[in-house]
Amino acid sequence: MDLSRETLKMIFGKERVEDDIFGVAQELLKNPKGYRQKVLKYYENEKAENPEICKECGGKCCISAPCHWRPQDIEDLSYDGLKKLLEDKKYISILQMPSEVCECCLREVFATGDYYYVLRTRTRGTGIAVIKAEIHRDDPCMLLKPDGCQISFQERPRGARLLIPMKNYKCKSLYDFDDCVYDWEDYQEVLSELFQYFREKEQRQIAAEKNDVHL
Ligand code: SF4
Numbered sequence: 001m002d003l004s005r006e007t008l009k010m011i012f013g014k015e016r017v018e019d020d021i022f023g024v025a026q027e028l029l030k031n032p033k034g035y036r037q038k039v040l041k042y043y044e045n046e047k048a049e050n051p052e053i054c055k056e057c058g059g060k061c062c063i064s065a066p067c068h069w070r071p072q073d074i075e076d077l078s079y080d081g082l083k084k085l086l087e088d089k090k091y092i093s094i095l096q097m098p099s100e101v102c103e104c105c106l107r108e109v110f111a112t113g114d115y116y117y118v119l120r121t122r123t124r125g126t127g128i129a130v131i132k133a134e135i136h137r138d139d140p141c142m143l144l145k146p147d148g149c150q151i152s153f154q155e156r157p158r159g160a161r162l163l164i165p166m167k168n169y170k171c172k173s174l175y176d177f178d179d180c181v182y183d184w185e186d187y188q189e190v191l192s193e194l195f196q197y198f199r200e201k202e203q204r205q206i207a208a209e210k211n212d213v214h215l
């Protein structure tokens, strides 16, 4: 969630933020989702691409962790629609996280089940259905190649499009992980079913490959 002073001023007004920051904080705590939606709406058409800075940097963000997708990035969010998308694109994964990974701001959504699911771009080392414990630091996004990201700016997930490159590489994220978790709250059932489908399929493939090697 973007809580920078600059963004708070956009949403609550400059004077209010300067004169009554505690009042602003109280209002925000009463309705964090409402605030988050206003921020995302405000930055909806932000064009953050800056190939020059990113080329010099070499993709530090994409090396440390792939970016996350918003439901709004995807046209068909039905079971069949998402299944087809994941099978066709092959670079999007369903990430399963245990509820206890939540931080205080996420408790209310994580409390609904043992696991939570979001979509993020695949790494080079993981499959379509991935559990949090399989993720290693510095396992780069599979779309990162020496010449940069392999999909156009418009095709990239919102997590990428709302990361503002900075010259000092302390880039500003307007779409954080907690935003992503809130966004996928209404799609947990379908993501859970798809996770099971792809997990079983991938495990069958691994077993078949092992059997082939032993023959
Ligand atoms: S967004 Fe920032 S960290 Fe990512 S490649 Fe560009 S400059 Fe580097």
Ligand code: SF4
Binding pocket: 061, 062, 065, 066, 067, 121, 141, 142, 143, 144, 145, 148, 149, 150, 151, 156, 157, 160
């Ligand atoms: S999809 Fe593109 S921008 Fe996002 S992490 Fe992968 S290489 Fe980077």
